[in-house]
Every structure is written in structure tokens, then in C-alpha cells.
Amino acid sequence: MNVIDQSGILALSTRLQRLSEQLRKDGALIYKEFEIDFEPKWFPVIYTLHHKKILSVVEIANEIGYSHPSTISLLKELEKQQLILSKKDKTDERKRMIELSPKGVNLTEKMQPVWRLVSTILGEIADNNNHLLRAIEEAENKLTAQSFYQRALQLKNSK
DSSP states (O other): OOHHHHTGGGGHHHHHHHHHHHHHHHHHHHHHHTTOOOOGGGHHHHHHHHHHOEEEHHHHHHHHTOOHHHHHHHHHHHHHTTOEEEEEOSSOTTOEEEEEOHHHHHHHHHHHHHHHHHHHHHHHHHOSTTOHHHHHHHHHHHHHHSOHHHHHHHHHHTO
């Protein structure tokens, strides 16, 4: 057991990042195995647009839970790959509306069997005595109610 594993809750962020990196790395290999040219980091935007069809940049950021700058960065990559189309909103010229391009729609159709496979495997991984997904949801809800930083300040100031 390494020092990070031994540190317990103190290394929670590091361990979640490590888990995330492993899933992304293997996810990329799975897409490659199916001969699909796709980066796992694009998933939240592509999946959201697959279901919601057309959204503004702000709506996408809210749906995927990313900051506006991070969302813009992802959208630029997807536009460069010609997987999305961007057009100005008819009612508000400042607002950009994003949708999957025909190439993006075709890609999501090819990805359906991969998404089913990945869902099955992740279901098996998360289905353990501690119910990983439920634990993550509970932690996210607590952080929505009061951030990690807010909690730290409150504890610091109460001493």
C-alpha cells in the first residue's frame, strides 16, 4: 500500500482523480477497440447534445456541471473535429446555440453499443458493498449545499 492509499480521507481528491484517469484511459482504449475516434473527455457534451438536441453554451455548461471556460474549450475541440455546429440564436445575437453536426449524429449512432457495454461494466464496478454511485451522489449533494471551501472557513472561524 502506498502513502496516498494509507493517508485515508486526506487524499480523497487524489484518489478520485486517479480513478477518473484510469476510467478515461481505459475508455479511450474501448473506443479504439470499436474503431471509434473519440476522446472520453468529449463525452459529457456529446451525450448531452444527443439527448437535448440544441442548447446554448451556458445551458451545456449547466447540464454537464463544468465551468463556462472549460465548456468553451471542449466546444472548440468538438467544433475542430466537426462533431458540433454552432449558430447564433435568432432572438439573441450574443447567444450561440450548439447542436450535433451530421458527423456528430452519425458518431453517436455508432457509439450506442459502446455506451451499453460501458454502462454494464461500470454498473458491475460500482455495484459493491459501499454503493459507489450513491456515495458520490451524497457527497455531491453535500457540496452543493455547502462547498468544501465554505466548510473549511466555517470550521476555521469557529475555533
